[in-house]
Amino acid sequence: MTAALELRSVDAWYGPVRALEGVGFTVEEGRIAALLGPNGAGKSTTIKAITSAVRSAGSVTFRGAEIGGLPTHRVARLGIATVSSDRGTIPGLTVEDNLRVGAVAGRGRRVADQRERVLGLFPDLRGMLRRPAHLLSGGQQQMLAIGRALMSRPHLLILDEPSQGLAPVIVRSIFATLKDLTAAGEITVLIAEQNAVASLAIADTAVVLSGGTVRARGPAAEIRASTEIADAYLGGRAATAPPKDAP
Numbered sequence: 109m110t111a112a113l114e115l116r117s118v119d120a121w122y123g124p125v126r127a128l129e130g131v132g133f134t135v136e137e138g139r140i141a142a143l144l145g146p147n148g149a150g151k152s153t154t155i156k157a158i159t160s161a162v163r164s165a166g167s168v169t170f171r172g173a174e175i176g177g178l179p180t181h182r183v184a185r186l187g188i189a190t191v192s193s194d195r196g197t198i199p200g201l202t203v204e205d206n207l208r209v210g211a212v213a214g215r216g217r218r219v220a221d222q223r224e225r226v227l228g229l230f231p232d233l234r235g236m237l238r239r240p241a242h243l244l245s246g247g248q249q250q251m252l253a254i255g256r257a258l259m260s261r262p263h264l265l266i267l268d269e270p271s272q273g274l275a276p277v278i279v280r281s282i283f284a285t286l287k288d289l290t291a292a293g294e295i296t297v298l299i300a301e302q303n304a305v306a307s308l309a310i311a312d313t314a315v316v317l318s319g320g321t322v323r324a325r326g327p328a329a330e331i332r333a334s335t336e337i338a339d340a341y342l343g344g345r346a347a348t349a350p351p352k353d354a355p
């Protein structure tokens with residue numbers, strides 16, 4: 109197994125306040141990793157440490173090269189795309205133009221080809237290419253945000269709370285698309301989520317954070333099976349065991 113992303117002993121601060129302490133984990137190439145934990149655990153800060161959006165120390169390597177401290181735009185150029193929890197689509201722009209903006213940091217394949225690829229993944233967007241992004245539903249906006257990120261053909265896609273505010277059926281559909289992408293060997297995914305059920309259902313590995321420290325990490329199946337981890341950090345067993353009707 110090759111590590112696409114590896115964090116070692118990462119600390120991060122907001123002013124004098126330390127938000128991460130000694131965070132370490134790997135995300136294997138072509139796999140999905142879930143970054144779990146309660147409110148304030150440090151999930152978003154971990155993403156910011158990867159993209160140099162917060163003051164941090166320690167080592168972050170991407171495909172074997174140290175990227176810790178690189179300017180955020182250079183991290184993007186290396187093939188890391190991030191979908192923030194506010195989705196970050198540009199409200200006044202149409203769906204079509206949002207997708208074009210996403211291609212700016214891109215590599216390889218022609219924009220038109222990649223656009224077709226994204227619309228194939230999220231067919232709901234095809235009928236609304238001329239619609240301003242702010243007139244989309246929450247689920248459609250999340251599809252657009254992910255589609256926009258995919259326009260740059262990233263090696264690694266990082267999503268911060270993608271399920272936030274969405275109906276479970278929409279979450280399952282979007283997460284299934286992410287699973288298909290990794291299964292096709294196209295991409296590596298890191299998902300920061302409070303929604304442990306949905307993310308553990310598609311993840312290969314999981315990392316559990318609390319208080320800015322890694323409390324558990326390992327195969328997703330092991331994390332899902334642990335009552336101790338569920339009770340201590342993930343809101344109890346009901347928050348990690350999938351409902352009987354889930355796929």
Ligand SMILES: Nc1ncnc2c1ncn2[C@@H]1O[C@H](COP(=O)(O)OP(=O)(O)OP(=O)(O)O)[C@@H](O)[C@H]1O
Pocket residue numbers: 122125127145146147148149150151152153154302
């Ligand atoms: N801009 C900031 N300034 C000061 N402290 C911050 C800032 N952003 C986050 N923190 C603090 O850092 C810690 C980690 O927060 P972080 O947002 O990374 O958690 P999280 O796991 O993503 O939580 P949530 O699921 O609620 O988004 C918390 O104690 C939080 O209060």
